[in-house]
Amino acid sequence: MILKGWTVDLGSCSTYAAPRCCASCLGPQEVEVKAQTSQKSGNIRTTLTMSFPYCQICAKRAVLEKLRRAVILVIAGLLGAGLPAGAWFLDVPVPAWARIVAAIALTAPIALLLALATRPSKPNAPATARGEAVALLNTHGSVLCTNPQFAWLLAQANGRQPREGTLWFTTEVLSPLTAGVMGVLLLVCWAKYGDAIPPSSPPPRAPAAAITVPSPPPRMTATATQPSPTVRRPGPTTGKGTTSPSWGR
Numbered sequence: 001m002i003l004k005g006w007t008v009d010l011g012s013c014s015t016y017a018a019p020r021c022c023a024s025c026l027g028p029q030e031v032e033v034k035a036q037t038s039q040k041s042g043n044i045r046t047t048l049t050m051s052f053p054y055c056q057i058c059a060k061r062a063v064l065e066k067l068r069r070a071v072i073l074v075i076a077g078l079l080g081a082g083l084p085a086g087a088w089f090l091d092v093p094v095p096a097w098a099r100i101v102a103a104i105a106l107t108a109p110i111a112l113l114l115a116l117a118t119r120p121s122k123p124n125a126p127a128t129a130r131g132e133a134v135a136l137l138n139t140h141g142s143v144l145c146t147n148p149q150f151a152w153l154l155a156q157a158n159g160r161q162p163r164e165g166t167l168w169f170t171t172e173v174l175s176p177l178t179a180g181v182m183g184v185l186l187l188v189c190w191a192k193y194g195d196a197i198p199p200s201s202p203p204p205r206a207p208a209a210a211i212t213v214p215s216p217p218p219r220m221t222a223t224a225t226q227p228s229p230t231v232r233r234p235g236p237t238t239g240k241g242t243t244s245p246s247w248g249r
Contacts, residue, residue: 001172003135003144006151007165010050010141010158017157022055023150024062024133025126029053033062035143037136048139058127061120065131068118069171076111076175080182083107088190100190104183108176115175135167 010016020029033054038047054062083106087099120130128146135144144167145151151162 001170003146003167003170005144005146005165005167006148006162007137007142007144008151008155008158008160008162010143010154010160016050016141018052019150019153019157021053021150021153022058022133023052023145024058024123024129024147025055026147026149027055027058027126030055031059033059033132035132035134035136037139039139046139048136048141050134050136050141050143052134052143054133058123058129058133061123061127061130062132065120065171068120068131069174072111072115072118072171072175073178075114076107076178077182079111080104080107080179081186083110084183084186088186096190097187100183100187104180104187107179107183111175111179112172115172119172137165137167 021027022029031054032051034049034051036047036049038045040046084100084103087103088096090099092099122130133146133150136142137144142165143154144165145154145162148162154160155162
């Protein structure tokens with residue numbers, strides 16, 4: 001995962017000489033590919049850009065490797081932040097910090113496997129670089145060459161002496177580091193703001209209070225009662241007589 005080669009300290013970066021051959025396969029120079037690095041010291045950021053010779057085929061590999069590195073690091077960053085964030089809001093009976101830590105532990109291996117799966121195969125000889133054949137190590141003009149013969153030619157052209165060197169921060173190393181850093185940042189965010197962010201699932205609803213419905217009063221059965229007829233009994237007769245007129249007496 002680390003890149004081993006030969007280091008040449010060019011010293012003055014404004015004036016340097018490069019051989020007129022491909023930095024990877026030593027074929028005739030056809031194009032130039034820029035190598036760039038930057039360092040920050042306090043509030044000052046220094047960026048160094050240098051150009052080195054390539055043939056068309058090796059230059060294409062160098063450009064594709066730059067593109068792959070950018071895409072892999074973006075995916076690693078999204079993975080490092082997205083997976084712990086999903087674990088944060090996951091509704092399971094496990095503490096949030098334990099879910100986030102477990103997710104962070106998964107992101108780094110996944111990012112590494114992604115970088116290894118997309119790593120280009122080693123080119124056929126005499127080419128020596130899967131991507132860039134010359135990498136800048138710092139802003140002081142130190143470069144790492146994958147081809148030892150090109151390193152010797154570059155050193156002789158600038159009055160330098162090559163030595164063995166190593167490039168540690170390759171795509172395969174940076175991808176799990178990026179995922180891990182993003183996960184740790186999200187863990188810090190949870191520790192600081194975790195209580196202020198509501199959970200994804202709504203809180204359990206309180207049981208509704210029992211409502212007592214009064215029972216209706218018993219229904220009364222109406223019975224129609226007919227009044228009994230009043231029978232008047234004749235009272236005693238008084239002794240008064242009636243006079244009937246008589247005719248023709």
